[in-house]
Amino acid sequence: MTLAFLGPINVIDQLLRWLGLAPQTIDYVVWPLIQIAVVVPLVTLWVAYATYLERKISAFMQARLGPMRVGPWGLLQPIADGLKLLTKEDFIPEKADRWIFFFAPYIAVAAAFIVFSVVPFGPDWGVITDLNIGLLFVIAVSSVGVLALILAGWSSNSKYALLGGLRSSAQMVSYEVSMGLALIGGLMFARTLSLSGIVAAQGSDSIWFVVYQPLGFLIFLISGIAENNRAPFDLPEAESELVAGFHTEYSGFRWSLFFMAEYAAMVVVSAVATTLYLGGWYFPLVHRLDGAGWWHNAFVIVSVLVFLTKLALILYLYFWLRWTLPRFRYDQLMDIGWKWLIPASLINIVLTAVNVFLVQWIGSWEWHGIKTVESVSAGLNLTATGKIIMVLLGLAGLIITGGALSLINWRSRDFHLKSQRRNIRLVDLPQGKPAVAPVATTEG
């Protein structure tokens, strides 16, 4: 990480040098630690305020006010909640497997939070560490979260928790497949696994990959929601059936850790979706801010804000769906995972590969001097013609995939639901003899 040009931050840098630390230590140990120290509280706070937002948005949808009492518009509510949960008794059921029960929430939180280390919030110092296998890292680490759920469900020694844990393992494992496969399409354009590299590829091509990959984006979003156990896929914690699913026996702070992990995981999936499909921190014209000294910092800050805005929009989608849709049943959830999303993501890979090949091939004709590919150095850079062809092919892919999926699912029960439903009849039943047959009034 080169941070030498940051005017105000330079002071700290020089201070550290004055203390006698080697430049490598400063760049690779101290600075990341400082960044982590900034990001972790920020993310925690943000996760807390995501709950506030969710409550406000749900209130807005349900014709009520939501939290209003703690602070202006209830703005301090998340803090009050956190404090309340901290002061609660740390209760571990007698029959529970103590150590596993004890550690499961930490695994959940750690898995969700570690991913933030590679999320590119912005250019330059907006990213903590730029792993060259960033995307693989995200998928690998976030799938550790399943382990926490299974362990929590198992160690609670409660049947509801066990069912919740089993459901979540089955669900997250199946949806991880389609989620991972959906990403491959986008990677064919980016040609790198580094998250910053993916954003750079979209920046240099001046396009968001969602335009090339509408299908991949849809699959990723749906599997992401399922992966995070959010409605309509919130089966592991389906409160109406399994009471609270895997965290039935948890209370107090340990419970809030699960809660934080859930919201953090939501933020992570939204962040990956933003990075891969919505251009990350890249936004038209923002890069013109970039300049020397303070201008550069301003550019980074605006970029971070752009990133957060995009992320918040996806988060809003999460909330919106949660408060609108009923919950799927377990078998239906598996149907969607295995019969819809996984075939769709496989078709998406094939189609994207064919599309990338086709566009390059069309360019190689040099027919009337039409050029489709500009360069392939930092991702696949297409000319305007190339972009149009690619977008059209992507839309055609949607139709092809829809047709293929209909063929696969033609014989399943849920495909023809509308024709299975019956309308009710309104019948004017014949009227019987009235029950009321009073003849006399008794005297007072």
Added chain:
Amino acid sequence: MHQVEIATTQESLLDNPEMILNMGPQHPSTHGVLRVVLKLDGETVIDLDCDIGYLHRGMEKIAENRQYTMIAPYWDRLDYIAAVSNGLVWVETVEQMMRLAVPPRAHYLRTILTELNRIASHLLWLATHALDIGAVTVLLWALREREEILKVFERQFGARLTCHAWRVGGMPNDAYDDFDEDVRRIVKNFPMRLDEYETVLSENRIWLSRTVGVGVISADEAIAIGLSGPALRGSGVGWDVRKARPYAAYADMDFEIPLGENGDTFDRYLVRMAEMRQSLRIVKQALDNLPDGPVSAKLPKVVKPPVGDYYHSIEGPKGEIGCYLVSDGSAQPYRVRVRPPSLINLQALRQMCIGHLVADVVAIIGTLDIVLGEIDR
């Protein structure tokens, strides 16, 4: 009721893959203190047994030690969601035993208010049923509409939930001043809201996949079990006490009975939604033709029905609420027996649930629309 065999030793649990899951009585979706013991294979229900009685208050025994006029408030606590209907079955039974002529205005007001109560009860059913299936927002929307009706109850009866609505012989007082205006506002606004709910649910694929074909009960089975109310009509059996044996002012009303076809959860949902629209129709007619006059018959100081027994039933929101009354000529009943629709509808649970998943069990409990206050009495 059928008894589920419970494996007691560790070995027997390991030997067979079946698991016993105890659902309730503190489960969020058993609509009160119902305890359901499920025998599961994975998540598939292979057997179940209901355990009831957690809310038993000995209503029928209490009634034997109270005067006739004092029993009505107890009846409000049977099905506390539909206190107005429950109160009505008691006073009408006593009135008919005594052959009291209740003034027509009282009959009409009773019709209006019990129909409003039916809507309120169905709204609460919709709210909880949707919540069980996971649509949380419908809960608050439905409660918002129910609130309007409860406001009318509060102004009319002085209570929102356990409104001691009726007296033997009529009503304690006439409709309050803005009654007509308030009820007409509900009649005007409510269909719009119902459309809104139907947009959210009726065409929703997830809702369809959760309800169509779930908890099917055929017409013959429904009759054999003795189901009543929307649970019976969802299977396509045309039986409604309001038509079959009209009470209050229902004989003068023009309304239709919605009937389902498949007998599944979705049909019962549609039947209840359509019933709310029909209820509005009845309320509107009754308001338009509301006669003038007194609202209460003259009553002796102590109500003493003649010696004998009598059975009367009305169509409550959940089904046929019946009341069997034996009088020995004294000021207190000799024996009272309630025909509880929820208890009898609950008998269908086992048949409906077997072979379905755990998630369907809560949907089916929801679709039966039970109230434990009435089951346990």
